[in-house]
Amino acid sequence: MPELPEVETIARGVRRAGVIGRRICRVDVRWPRTVAPQRPAEFAAAVTGRTLAGLRRRAKYLLWMLEDGSAVLAHLRMTGRISLVAAGAPVDGHVRLRMTLDDGREVRFTDTRKFGRWRHVPRWPDAVARLGPEPLARTFTPAILGAALRGRRRQLKPLLLDQRIVAGLGNIYVDEALWQARLHPRRRAATLRPADIAALHAAIRDVLRAGIRHGGTSLGGGRTNYAGADERRGRHQEHLRVFARTGKPCPRCGAGIRKIAVAQRGTHLCPRCQRAPRRSVSRES
């Protein structure tokens, strides 16, 4: 569910709700593995009584900065959602963690599939040091992307999903970016020419910015779907050009969008705009 634009939208929503400066007076871990490998008691002890000094986003992580310099890192994985509600509001069965604030509200983590992970770290920069560049940072240039791809024989799709190459892309925005750049997801990274790299760099930034502008992508209608901290759905699903549009016309050329499997992930593309590489392991589905 949440890729960079969704996590960014959540972070903005939580900040706007005015939680910075509030003290965390109680922590309730309702699904212990949410804080694994820490134990709920040690997590709660490290966080309880601390004041929220800030909230940042790094890739798909939400970083709750505490006033003592430590931080809580939250990764929402597939179905994690954040909401701010009145403390003591009815708790539904999928709430995995709660942080009660000193102003009568609580931060709630709801996660149907239980894949989400929260952990308390003494120094957050260490915890995110292995991640690749932030694609929307000024420091992310075509040259940086080119260097990350150079010499790699991996297929573009799994490479872009690798958070060490570029941090924050997921299945939806990778498909969208490859479509915009007219690149086939099975193309080997090392075969890109400078013009391809420039197009891919621009496409990555464009699709992420569009996602943020539209408040993220909310597919389907179920409880497992993405919503912002205020429970509102995103609107970017109305602007998707290939993802979840199998069989519909390509907005650029009209050809039918196709869905294939690349590196075990559902992958959407336009068979006319995104030419299959000559010697790809074409195993279509």
Added chain:
DNA sequence: AAGAATGTTACATG
């Protein structure tokens, strides 16, 4: 009712 699902990681095999 089987299969897929917005994510990541560990482990195995080339």
Added chain:
DNA sequence: ACATGTAACATTCT
């Protein structure tokens, strides 16, 4: 070291 595949996590939706 690199590339790829499988399983695991756990539940819901189509």
